[in-house]
Amino acid sequence: MKNQKDSKQNNVNRPSPLRGDRGGLLSRLLRPNIVSLKPYSSARDEFSGADAMFFDANENPFNAPYNRYPDPYQSELKKKIGEIKGVAPENIFLGNGSDEAIDLLFRAFCIPGKDNVVSIDPTYGMYQVAADINDVEVRKVLLKQDFELDVPGLLNTADENTKMIFICSPNNPTANVFREEDMLKVISGFDGIVVVDEAYIDFAPEKTLMHKLADHPNLVILQTFSKAWGVAAIRLGMAFASKEIIDVLSKIKYPYNVNLLTQEKALEFLENAQQKDDWVSVILREKERLKKALQQNPLIKKIYPSDANFLLVVVDEPQKIYDLLVQKKLIIRDRSKVAMCEGCLRITIGTPEENDKLIETLKELS
Numbered sequence: 294m295k296n297q298k299d300s301k302q303n304n305v306n307r308p309s310p311l312r313g314d315r316g317g318l319l320s321r322l323l324r325p326n327i328v329s330l331k332p333y334s335s336a337r338d339e340f341s342g343a344d345a346m347f348f349d350a351n352e353n354p355f356n357a358p359y360n361r362y363p364d365p366y367q368s369e370l371k372k373k374i375g376e377i378k379g380v381a382p383e384n385i386f387l388g389n390g391s392d393e394a395i396d397l398l399f400r401a402f403c404i405p406g407k408d409n410v411v412s413i414d415p416t417y418g419m420y421q422v423a424a425d426i427n428d429v430e431v432r433k434v435l436l437k438q439d440f441e442l443d444v445p446g447l448l449n450t451a452d453e454n455t456k457m458i459f460i461c462s463p464n465n466p467t468a469n470v471f472r473e474e475d476m477l478k479v480i481s482g483f484d485g486i487v488v489v490d491e492a493y494i495d496f497a498p499e500k501t502l503m504h505k506l507a508d509h510p511n512l513v514i515l516q517t518f519s520k521a522w523g524v525a526a527i528r529l530g531m532a533f534a535s536k537e538i539i540d541v542l543s544k545i546k547y548p549y550n551v552n553l554l555t556q557e558k559a560l561e562f563l564e565n566a567q568q569k570d571d572w573v574s575v576i577l578r579e580k581e582r583l584k585k586a587l588q589q590n591p592l593i594k595k596i597y598p599s600d601a602n603f604l605l606v607v608v609d610e611p612q613k614i615y616d617l618l619v620q621k622k623l624i625i626r627d628r629s630k631v632a633m634c635e636g637c638l639r640i641t642i643g644t645p646e647e648n649d650k651l652i653e654t655l656k657e658l659s
């Protein structure tokens with residue numbers, strides 16, 4: 294914990310979250326304690342700059358550059374990400390994985406024990422976990438039989454205490470992107486925050502909603518470095534939204550939430566976006582190859598269309614196939630207990646050699 298004595302209460306560097314709050318959206322939705330919160334002001338908030346001697350943060354003066362606290366706002370990294378994504382740095386929040394942004398959104402908007410969120414079902418399990426940690430009810434709305442959004446279902450399930458609607462596109466585990474017009478109906482028809490988690494969007498880049506950000510002050514888009522960029526280990530997630538929402542997330546995050554090693558590594562990988570694109574091409578090619586091979590396998594009853602880097606397949610005995618593959622040290626995900634996913638196994642696309650091994654082993658099991 295930071296010593297409160299270190300905290301400068303009249304923070305001049307951090308903007309007020311509610312300045313420019315169009316239509317009072319945020320003043321209405323945010324928890325009152327978050328609106329009035331005086332954030333911790335770090336030494337690097339008060340002064341930053343390279344050409345100075347720092348006697349202000351009780352750091353060790355030796356062992357540069359690791360002795361110094363990192364940039365709390367990751368300015369260089371946001372500038373670079375902004376260039377690549379075509380958004381201003383002020384519209385970007387960076388966190389310890391997109392999971393951090395999910396948790397912060399709950400903490401910013403949902404009063405524990407009172408407010409609720411609406412989520413599609415089935416979907417990524419972390420929305421439920423973050424809600425449980427924050428004592429917030431999740432109202433689940435099943436996807437339609439074809440895995441498309443039930444737009445009226447989502448909108449009608451929201452009540453006056455619903456602060457957020459969670460959509461994941463491409464969705465985990467169903468692997469499909471939702472129709473843009475359906476997502477826009479939810480965003481326009483709901484007067485709270487709509488979170489669209491695009492963790493897998495690099496595998497279907499033309500389907501992103503990023504171009505709609507400016508039109509919709511209630512839209513938050515999540516993306517991550519954990520999938521296509523190939524750096525899940527460095528823990529770096531992104532949230533894109535209005536400046537007002539980003540300011541709120543920045544105000545409530547831990548001051549140095551993205552460490553120096555992560556910021557440096559991310560900058561290094563961003564210099565080589567071509568590598569990411571090459572990986573995505575190989576993964577997409579391998580997805581088609583794996584799909585064709587699985588279609589030939591009598592164990593596989595159905596393969597759902599996929600806009601992501603994984604396939605959702607239906608088998609008769611999911612647990613048995615999962616266990617047999619584990620014995621061969623091939624680990625897939627049994628999703629058969631998940632809503633609407635009876636008999637389903639989720640298979641992440643591996644390297645060509647790994648996929649060969651999986652195809653061969655499943656053939657032997659059939």
Ligand code: PMP
Nearest residue numbers: 390391392417465492517519530
């Ligand atoms: N969103 C979705 C839909 C995911 O499937 C995952 C990881 N499985 C995440 C977010 C987590 O991303 P991160 O590693 O950035 O926390």
